[in-house]
Amino acid sequence: MGARVIIVSNRVAVPDSPRTPLAGGMAVAVKAALKNRKGMWFGWSGKVSDEPVETSQAVEVNKVTYVLIDLSKSDIQEYYNGLANSVLWPTLHYRVDLQEYSRADASGYMRVNRMFADRLGALLNEDDVVWVHDYHLMLLGRELRSRGHRNRIGFFLHTPCAPPDILQTLPQHKEILGGLTYYDLVGFQTENDRENFAHYLTTIGAAQVRGGVFEIGSRKVRLGAFPVSIESKAYMRLARNAGRSALVALVRESLGGSRLVLGVDRLDYSKGIPDRVKAFERLLENNPEWRGRVTLLQITPKSRSDVKQYGEIESEVTGLIGKVNGQFGDAAWTPIRYVNRSYSRTVLAGLYRAADVAMVTPLRDGMNLVAKEYLAAQDPEDPGVLVLSEFAGAAKELDRALIVNPHETDAVAAALKRALEMPLAERRERHAPMVAHLLENDIRKWAEDYLAALVEGAPARNLLAGIRALFGVSSDQAPFAIR
Ligand code: F6P
Numbered sequence: 182m183g184a185r186v187i188i189v190s191n192r193v194a195v196p197d198s199p200r201t202p203l204a205g206g207m208a209v210a211v212k213a214a215l216k217n218r219k220g221m222w223f224g225w226s227g228k229v230s231d232e233p234v235e236t237s238q239a240v241e242v243n244k245v246t247y248v249l250i251d252l253s254k255s256d257i258q259e260y261y262n263g264l265a266n267s268v269l270w271p272t273l274h275y276r277v278d279l280q281e282y283s284r285a286d287a288s289g290y291m292r293v294n295r296m297f298a299d300r301l302g303a304l305l306n307e308d309d310v311v312w313v314h315d316y317h318l319m320l321l322g323r324e325l326r327s328r329g330h331r332n333r334i335g336f337f338l339h340t341p342c343a344p345p346d347i348l349q350t351l352p353q354h355k356e357i358l359g360g361l362t363y364y365d366l367v368g369f370q371t372e373n374d375r376e377n378f379a380h381y382l383t384t385i386g387a388a389q390v391r392g393g394v395f396e397i398g399s400r401k402v403r404l405g406a407f408p409v410s411i412e413s414k415a416y417m418r419l420a421r422n423a424g425r426s427a428l429v430a431l432v433r434e435s436l437g438g439s440r441l442v443l444g445v446d447r448l449d450y451s452k453g454i455p456d457r458v459k460a461f462e463r464l465l466e467n468n469p470e471w472r473g474r475v476t477l478l479q480i481t482p483k484s485r486s487d488v489k490q491y492g493e494i495e496s497e498v499t500g501l502i503g504k505v506n507g508q509f510g511d512a513a514w515t516p517i518r519y520v521n522r523s524y525s526r527t528v529l530a531g532l533y534r535a536a537d538v539a540m541v542t543p544l545r546d547g548m549n550l551v552a553k554e555y556l557a558a559q560d561p562e563d564p565g566v567l568v569l570s571e572f573a574g575a576a577k578e579l580d581r582a583l584i585v586n587p588h589e590t591d592a593v594a595a596a597l598k599r600a601l602e603m604p605l606a607e608r609r610e611r612h613a614p615m616v617a618h619l620l621e622n623d624i625r626k627w628a629e630d631y632l633a634a635l636v637e638g639a640p641a642r643n644l645l646a647g648i649r650a651l652f653g654v655s656s657d658q659a660p661f662a663i664r
Contacts, residue, residue, distance in 0.1 A: 184308045186220040186632065189301060191261070191317035193224040195240060195247045206550045207314065207339075209412055211245075214312065214628040221246045223301050229257050237300050250300055252293065259289020261317070262487050268351065269316045271490070273340040274451045274545045277350045279490050287353055291320060294360075298324030305330055310635060313364070315339050320356075323363040335635040336364040339409065340547040341574065342374035345381040359386060362400045366635045368407045370547045370574040375406045394638075403638055407631045408578060411553045413616075413623040416530065420558035423531030432478075433535055439514065440475045440601055443536035445529065445551050446543070447484040448521070450494045453544040453570065453587040454481065458501045458517065460542070460593035465509045465516060468598055473514045475601060477540075478532070482523040533558035538600040540568045541575070542587040548574040552582070556615050564612035566600035568593070578618060581611040 194208035211222050226238065226249035239248045252260070263286030271279035298321055305311070305325075311334040313321050322334050348354055358381065361367050369375040379395070382388040382402075388395040395402050423429065432441075442461070446452035461477050481498070485491045502519045509516045524532070533539065539555040552567060552575040559565055569575060569582035576584055583596040 184219075184310055185306065186214055186218050187301070187305070187309050187311045188214060188220065188222045188314065189297065189311065189318060189321065190222070190224045190314040191265070192227065193222050193247055193249055195249070196242050206409065206411070210409060210624055210628065213412070213624040214632065215245050216625065216628075221248055221304070223248045223250075223297075223304070225249070226251050228252075229254055237304070248304065250296070256289060256293050256296075258487075259286045260293040262485070264290035264357075265317045266485050266488050267490070269319075269357075270340065270451075272347060272351045273316060273338075273343055275341070275343045275347055276450065276545075277347055279450065280350070281489070282352045287357075290357075294318060294320035295324050297321050298328055301325070302328045302330060305332060307332065310632065311335070312337065312632070312635065319358065320360040323360045326363050333635055333638075334364050335366040335368065335631065336361060337368040337407065337631065338374070338547070339370070341371075341545050342369055342377045344377045345384055348377075348381050349385055355386070359397075362386070362388075362395070362397050362402045364402055365638055366403045366405060366631075368405050368631050368634075370406065370408055371577050372406045373577070374547075374574070375404050379404055403634070405631075405634055407627055407634075408574060408622070409548045409550070410619065410622050410624045410627050411550055411557060412625075413553075413557050413619040416554055416557040417616075419527060420530040420534045421560075423527045424534035424558075424560070426527070426531045428528055429531035429535050432532065436476055437513075439473070440537045441535060442475060442477045442538045442540060442597065442601075443532060443555075444477065444479040444481075444540045444542075445532075446479075446481055448481045448491065448495055448498065449484055450490060451543055451545050453542045454479065454494070454498050455501055456544070456587045456590065456593070457540050457542045458498065458505060459590050460540075460587075460597060461517065462501075462505045462509075463590050463594035464597050465505070467594060471598070471601070472509060472516075473511070476515070477517045478536075479517060479519050480524065480529075480532075481519065481521055483521050530554070530558050534560065537565050538568060538597065539565065540593075540597070541573060542568065542570040542585060542593060543573050544570070544587055546570070546573040546575075550575075552579055553619055556612065557619055559612055559616075561609070561612065561616065563605065564608050566603050566608055566611070567615075568596050568600055578622070579615050581615050 188211050222245060228251045230251045231253060237248045237250050239246055267281040302325060309332050311332050313336045325334060348358060382395050386397055388397045444457055465472055502517045505516055533555045541549055541552040552569055555567055567582040569579060569584055570587045571584050583600055585593045585596045
C-alpha cells in the first residue's frame with residue numbers, strides 16, 4: 182500500500198453529502214492536502230458521550246475516509262474547555278491574564294492525547310505521513326513515538342505563538358510545549374511565530390541548532406513558516422455568483438442606501454470586537470455626516486460557550502452594541518446589526534462582496550482567513566476596502582490593506598472613514614496586488630509546501646520513494662525542486 186496522508190485535528194468536518202460545499206478553513210485545508218492523494222482525516226466526532234464507543238467510526242465521502250472518535254463529558258471539560266481553551270488558547274494569544282490552569286485539566290489533556298495515539302496508532306501503516314493540526318494535540322507526536330511509530334509526523338499551529346517570556350507562564354510548559362519537539366516538522370503561520378518558538382527552544386529548552394535543525398537530546402525538529410490561505414480562485418467564482426443571490430439583494434435593500442461595513446468573527450476575546458465597536462462609535466461621534474449613512478453588520482457565531490471568559494465577552498459585546506444603538510440610532514436606522522449565528526460559505530461570500538468595508542481587527546490572530554476571503558470576494562472593477570489589524574498574521578502578506586492598531590480607537594475610526602471615502606482608483610490600486618498574491622499563494626500551495634518540507638527531512642533511503650508515493654508521481658517526474 183502506498184503512502185497515505187493522515188490528517189489529525191480535534192474537530193473533523195464531515196461533509197453532509199458529496200455535494201455540500203465545505204465549511205470552515207480547516208475543512209478547505211484538509212481538502213487541499215488530500216487532493217489527488219490517498220488519505221484519512223482523524224479526530225473528534227463532535228459527540229459527547231458518557232460511554233464513548235471503543236471502536237472508531239469511519240465514513241467515506243468524496244474519496245476521503247473520515248475516522249471519528251467520541252469524547253466523554255470529562256474529556257470535553259478537562260481537555261477541550263480546560264487546558265486547550267482556558268490555558269493554551271489565551272497563552273498563545275498573549276493573554277496570560279485569562280489563563281485558568283488546573284492539574285486535573287492538564288492530566289485530562291494528556292489522557293485525551295494518549296487516547297488519540299492509541300486509536301490512531303492502530304490504523305497507521307509504516308509509510309503513512311501524519312499531519313497533526315493545532316494546540317489541542319501538542320502531545321500526540323510524543324505519544325505516537327512512545328508507541329514505536331517511526332512515521333514522518335508533522336504539526337501545524339493555526340494560532341499565533343507568543344514569545345518565550347509569555348510561553349513560560351504556562352504551567353508544565355516544558356512537558357506540553359516540549360511535546361512539539363517529538364514532531365519532525367512544526368509549522369507556524371508567520372516568521373514571527375516561528376522565531377518566537379525557536380527562541381523558546383534555544384533559551385528555555387536549551388536546544389542546539391545545527392544546520393537549521395533544533396536538537397534536544399536525541400530529538401531533532403525543524404521549524405518553518407507556512408501562511409495558511411484560501412481556495413482563492415474557487416472563492417472568487419463563488420462570490421461572483423453569490424453576490425447575485427436573493428439574500429444579498431434583500432440585505433442591500435434593507436440598508437436603504439446606507440453603506441455596509443462588515444465584521445465576521447467567532448465570539449472570542451482575541452477578535453477585538455469591543456474595540457471595533459468603540460471605533461465605530463468614535464466614527465459616528467466625530468463625523469456626524471456619516472450618521473444614518475453607514476451600518477456595521479457584525480456576524481458573530483457564539484463559540485466555546487462553556488468556557489467562562491467566553492460568557493464574559495458575550496455580555497461585554499452585547500452591552501456595548503446596545504449602548505451605541507441607543508445613543509446614535511433612530512426609528513429608521515440601526516447603526517450596528519448584531520447577529521449571533523453562522524451563515525453558509527455561499528451566503529458569507531455574497532455578503533463580503535456586498536460590503537463596502539471589512540473590519541478585520543483582532544487583538545491577536547494566527548492568520549485570519551476572513552481578511553483573505555473578503556479580498557477574493559470583491560468585484561475587481563469596484564472593490565471594497567479592508568481595514569486590517571497589524572496583529573493578524575494576514576497583515577504580513579496583505580500590506581496594501583489599511584493596517585491599524587486595534588487598541589488605538591481614534592486611528593481605527595479614522596481608517597474606517599478613509600475606507601468609506603476612498604476613491605475608486607485607490608481602491609483598485611490597493612486591491613489588485615493583494616488578490617494577485619492570493620492567487621499565487623492559495624491553500625493548495627500551502628498544503629504542498631508543508632507536505633514537501635515534512636517529507637524533505639525523511640531519512641535518505643526513504644526520501645525519494647516517500648516523495649514519489651506522496652505526490653503520486655512516477656520515478657522520472659520530479660514534483661518540484663527539493664530545497
Ligand atoms: O486555530 C483556531 C481554530 O482551531 C480554527 O482552526 C477554528 O476556526 C477555530 O479554532 C474553531 O474553534 P472550536 O473548534 O473551538 O470551535
